[in-house]
Amino acid sequence: MTSHAIEIRGLTFSYEALGFELSIPHLSIPEGKHVAIVGPSGCGKTTLAYLIAGIHVPSGGNVEIGGRSVTDMTDEARRNFRISHIGFIFQEFELLEYLRVEENIVLPYLVNASLGLDKAVYERARSLAESVGIGDKLHRYPGELSQGEKQRLAICRALITDPRIIMADEPTGNLDAGNTDAIMELIRNQARRRDATFVMITHEHNLLDRFDHVIDLAKDGRRDTV
Amino acid sequence: MTRLLLLTWRYMAFNKIKSAIMVVCLTITLFLPIAVHVMIRHYEDDLMARAERTPLIVGAKGNRYDLVLKSLYFTSENPESITMAEGNAVSDSGRAKAIPLHICFTARQRPIVGTSLDYFEFRGLDVVAGTLPLQLGDVVLGHDVARTLNLGVGDTILTDQTSLYDIGAVYPLKMHITGVLAAAGSPDDHAVFVDIKTAWIIEGIGHGHIDLTKTSDDAVILSRKDGEVVGNAAMVEYTEITAANITSFHFHGSMDDFPVTSVIVLPDSAKSATVLKGRYSMSPTEQMLVPLRVIEELMGIVFQVKRFFDANFALICLATLLFMSLVVMLSLRIRKREMETMFRIGCSRLTVFRLQVEELCIVLLISLAIAGVLSGLLLWYAPQLVSVM
Numbered sequence: 158m159t160s161h162a163i164e165i166r167g168l169t170f171s172y173e174a175l176g177f178e179l180s181i182p183h184l185s186i187p188e189g190k191h192v193a194i195v196g197p198s199g200c201g202k203t204t205l206a207y208l209i210a211g212i213h214v215p216s217g218g219n220v221e222i223g224g225r226s227v228t229d230m231t232d233e234a235r236r237n238f239r240i241s242h243i244g245f246i247f248q249e250f251e252l253l254e255y256l257r258v259e260e261n262i263v264l265p266y267l268v269n270a271s272l273g274l275d276k277a278v279y280e281r282a283r284s285l286a287e288s289v290g291i292g293d294k295l296h297r298y299p300g301e302l303s304q305g306e307k308q309r310l311a312i313c314r315a316l317i318t319d320p321r322i323i324m325a326d327e328p329t330g331n332l333d334a335g336n337t338d339a340i341m342e343l344i345r346n347q348a349r350r351r352d353a354t355f356v357m358i359t360h361e362h363n364l365l366d367r368f369d370h371v372i373d374l375a376k377d378g379r380r381d382t383v
Numbered sequence: 384m385t386r387l388l389l390l391t392w393r394y395m396a397f398n399k400i401k402s403a404i405m406v407v408c409l410t411i412t413l414f415l416p417i418a419v420h421v422m423i424r425h426y427e428d429d430l431m432a433r434a435e436r437t438p439l440i441v442g443a444k445g446n447r448y449d450l451v452l453k454s455l456y457f458t459s460e461n462p463e464s465i466t467m468a469e470g471n472a473v474s475d476s477g478r479a480k481a482i483p484l485h486i487c488f489t490a491r492q493r494p495i496v497g498t499s500l501d502y503f504e505f506r507g508l509d510v511v512a513g514t515l516p517l518q519l520g521d522v523v524l525g526h527d528v529a530r531t532l533n534l535g536v537g538d539t540i541l542t543d544q545t546s547l548y549d550i551g552a553v554y555p556l557k558m559h560i561t562g563v564l565a566a567a568g569s570p571d572d573h574a575v576f577v578d579i580k581t582a583w584i585i586e587g588i589g590h591g592h593i594d595l596t597k598t599s600d601d602a603v604i605l606s607r608k609d610g611e612v613v614g615n616a617a618m619v620e621y622t623e624i625t626a627a628n629i630t631s632f633h634f635h636g637s638m639d640d641f642p643v644t645s646v647i648v649l650p651d652s653a654k655s656a657t658v659l660k661g662r663y664s665m666s667p668t669e670q671m672l673v674p675l676r677v678i679e680e681l682m683g684i685v686f687q688v689k690r691f692f693d694a695n696f697a698l699i700c701l702a703t704l705l706f707m708s709l710v711v712m713l714s715l716r717i718r719k720r721e722m723e724t725m726f727r728i729g730c731s732r733l734t735v736f737r738l739q740v741e742e743l744c745i746v747l748l749i750s751l752a753i754a755g756v757l758s759g760l761l762l763w764y765a766p767q768l769v770s771v772m
Binding site for chain 1: 386387389390393394396397398720721724725726727728729730731734
């Protein structure tokens with residue numbers, strides 16, 4: 158029997174002020190699969206990603222990650238669970254400009270005391286940076302990096318905790334075609350190497366053939382089961 | 384270094400200018416009231432100490448503050464002068480010692496204090512080089528005057544011209560420096576001392592010139608009659624007192640009538656002081672003052688002004704507080720996205736808040752440390768600073 162990395166049941170969420178409502182009766186993503194979530198702007202792709210990651214809490218229903226209900230956790234438990242199980246890559250990179258590359262990579266360890274920070278973490282950060290091609294820029298600031306390098310740095314930060322799930326919210330949205338390809342392959346390879354589940358939100362349909370499954374929120378994604 | 388402290392420190396180091404502005408603002412806010420308090424306290428101590436050591440002063444009726452400030456600190460406007468007879472009257476009373484002071488002129492912008500040798504003993508002033516002014520034309524420099532003008536024993540110093548456009552005015556007198564006083568940490572360090580007779584010569588009451596009864600130069604003679612010789616305007620008065628011409632210096636009139644700024648009175652007992660004060664209380668032209676009372680009165684005004692300063696500082700503190708709040712609010716707005724990223728990664732809202740608090744605490748600690756060091760330095764150098772002021 159296939160075990161599910163992510164399982165959603167009867168999920169509802171709304172932004173009352175915006176009149177927005179998201180409803181996912183059932184959605185499950187098996188472990189190790191690469192899944193794309195697509196849909197037009199405003200259909201709730203990012204919201205769904207945030208619900209899965211436990212950044213948002215649903216108003217109804219349940220989100221399970223690796224068999225554990227994220228919805229039922231306390232705020233602190235949810236944060237600690239997220240930081241150690243889910244690596245998030247943002248569209249705008251969201252790097253801290255005042256930290257060097259190396260410190261940006263270990264940021265999850267700097268902001269959450271539940272993760273033990275030791276030399277091994279810095280060693281892993283250096284190794285990750287090497288593997289994505291920014292090993293020689295560890296002491297630079299994000300402002301001194303190109304767009305592609307910034308996204309590689311953001312990927313390193315998402316992977317530093319060795320998460321079981323890698324989530325990416327339009328990670329190639331700010332990149333040119335060459336960089337898009339490279340970054341896509343980089344994330345997929347890293348996910349494959351870790352046997353991690355990869356969930357990516359995108360509106361770039363030319364990338365979809367690289368995924369095991371595609372959930373189209375606009376069409377029938379709200380009831381979809383992979 | 385803890386993780387959050389590292390983050391805070393990195394943020395502050397990256398935003399150096401913002402951090403520096405916050406530190407400077409807080410440091411000034413913390414240090415200024417301390418500095419004003421320390422300086423006023425030292426200034427008060429300095430003023431009071433000198434006033435306490437000066438029991439009584441006799442001078443012309445008029446502004447009490449001018450008289451005391453001039454007599455003790457050689458500052459302020461020249462008060463009306465009195466005659467030397469007043470000093471002599473005090474001495475002749477047998478109840479006190481009188482030290483005349485003539486403080487009307489300057490030499491290279493430093494006050495010239497014409498007095499007697501008793502003044503040096505009374506103020507406990509010793510020379511570190513040379514001797515006290517023993518004869519006409521001798522001058523002794525206060526320690527700071529000698530240091531700042533780079534003058535010493537054997538050098539000369541000219542009195543300043545009182546009126547540049549009065550061709551009839553007395554010429555500046557070239558005086559010989561015979562001594563330099565040891566540092567006293569008082570206004571004496573900033574003054575130039577001469578014998579009171581030299582002061583009168585500077586004023587033009589005494590002068591020296593060629594002996595008209597012996598000169599063969601008729602161009603300087605206005606008239607000769609019955610052995611009495613009158614010189615004319617062509618006769619040149621000496622502008623320097625030397626060993627060769629010192630005997631030609633003389634005064635016209637009685638010394639009792641010569642002016643002095645004031646007379647320091649050193650009564651031999653409290654009773655004598657009371658008697659002397661009683662005498663002068665009825666004088667229509669002179670007054671006898673207790674400098675301590677006058678300075679206390681003056682400090683009362685200073686402290687009243689300080690209250691305004693205190694109110695001003697309270698407003699500055701409030702303004703700084705508001706400024707800091709504004710900086711923090713703007714900083715929070717600018718950093719909102721960064722804080723949101725931290726939260727999305729897995730940082731608690733409380734931790735995000737702690738980052739802000741830590742930043743403020745570090746700024747406050749640095750400001751406190753700098754203000755502390757500055758206050759320490761100020762305490763150390765306050766006596767010198769007050770004496771310079």
